[in-house]
Amino acid sequence: MYPEMDLIIDIGNTAGKLVLFENGEPVKEVRTDNRTLAALSDLDTSYPIECAIVGTVVPLTEETKATLEAKPYPVLFLNETVTEPILNQYGIPKGEGADRIAAIVGATTKFPNKDLLIIDAGTCITYDLLVGGKYVGGTISPGARLRLLAMHEHTALLPVAPQEGPLPEIGYDLDTALRCGALNGMRYEIEGHIRTFTDKYPELLVFLTGGDGFNLDSSLKSTIFADKFLVPRGYYHILACNRPTV
16 A cells, blocks of 8 residues: 655646655656646556646646546646745746746755756756856757757758667768757757856756756766756645645
8 A cells, every 4th residue: 555645747848747756756757648647547546646736838628627626636736826936936037837947946945045057858948047046047949859840840851850860970861960960959059058157157056857868978967967857846845835735
């Protein structure tokens, strides 16, 4: 028999992630459709869920929202009422996505009042900079899939190169040229951000999360904390501070 668990429902642009936490640590992750959350019913019947939080960067369908609201456990929706104190605490401007807010909370909970660069490589790559625990700003650029699709959709003849495959330093055919341009370009971009802000803030700590992993320059790796659960950890902390009741 499992102890009671908390459920993080992290809905992104391409998929939903359901992450179960036990005693403050992630113990199970399930990917699911970001519109229907079809895998949620299996978790409901298999684990004793005590409470849940929903963070989404896409609009919920009325059906999915009604399903979540009908759960036998309390569900916290990450809305403006919940996020406003967080925005005020860190000086984050309104309009930031739920996932970026959660990543900031996840990183600053681990290292409060530190200089942090948070990089989340998903559908888009987001960079968020905090200095002394306060938000300075951020940037957004296309992720791997978007880069590969853009070269196909905005040219007459270029195909969509598979994201998986050989990745030499420079391409030796059309597929590898496209893949190198997209993926090596992302790596150089990420390394450039890290070097630029590390030069400016020598005590900077870097968090790297998201679905697209990278083999970064070995000279940078000692400054990087790779945490695939950074965003769910942030949601968990937000839930812990705003725990709803039935």
